[in-house]
Amino acid sequence: MTKTSGEDPRKTDVxxxxxxxxxxxxxxxxxxxxxxxxxxxADVDLTDVDIPDGADLRITKLSLIGGxxxxxRADVRVEVHGLRLGGVKDDGPSEPGGPTVRVDAWGLLGGVTVRRS
Structure with a gap:
C-alpha cells in the first residue's frame, strides 16, 4: 500500500x-x-501488503456489470457497502481489531467475494 504524504492524506487513485x-x-x-x-x-490482492493496525483502506467499484x-490476510476486517445484485461472500471470519478494508460496490450485476489467506 502506497502511503500518502502528510500534506494530502485523502489521495484517491482513479x-x-x-x-x-x-x-x-x-x-x-x-x-x-x-x-x-x-x-x-476488480480483482484486488492485498495478501502481501502490511496494512498497519487502525488503517482504513477504501476501494470503490462502479460498474454496470462486474463484481x-x-x-x-486473516487479520484484516472487511466491510462491504453499496448496492448490487449478487450479494457478498466472505469465506472466513475476521479477527477483531486490526486494519480495515472497506469495499463500496455499486452496480447492477456482480457481487463481492472475499477470500482470506
Missing amino acids: KVSLIGGHRLTGETLHERTLTASLIGG VSLKV
Missing part, C-alpha cells in the same frame, strides 16, 4: 475502463481507490 476489469495489488493502491467500468470487475474479488 482507474477507468469501458470494457474490461482492473487487477489491483497492494503496492499500486493508495488509501482510497476508485475503479469504474461499464463491464468488468469485486478481494483477497486479504
Whole structure:
C-alpha cells in the first residue's frame, strides 16, 4: 500500500475502463481507490501488503456489470457497502481489531467475494 504524504492524506487513485476489469495489488493502491467500468470487475490482492493496525483502506467499484474479488490476510476486517445484485461472500471470519478494508460496490450485476489467506 502506497502511503500518502502528510500534506494530502485523502489521495484517491482513479482507474477507468469501458470494457474490461482492473487487477489491483497492494503496492499500486493508495488509501482510497476508485475503479469504474461499464463491464468488468476488480480483482484486488492485498495478501502481501502490511496494512498497519487502525488503517482504513477504501476501494470503490462502479460498474454496470462486474463484481469485486478481494483477497486479504486473516487479520484484516472487511466491510462491504453499496448496492448490487449478487450479494457478498466472505469465506472466513475476521479477527477483531486490526486494519480495515472497506469495499463500496455499486452496480447492477456482480457481487463481492472475499477470500482470506
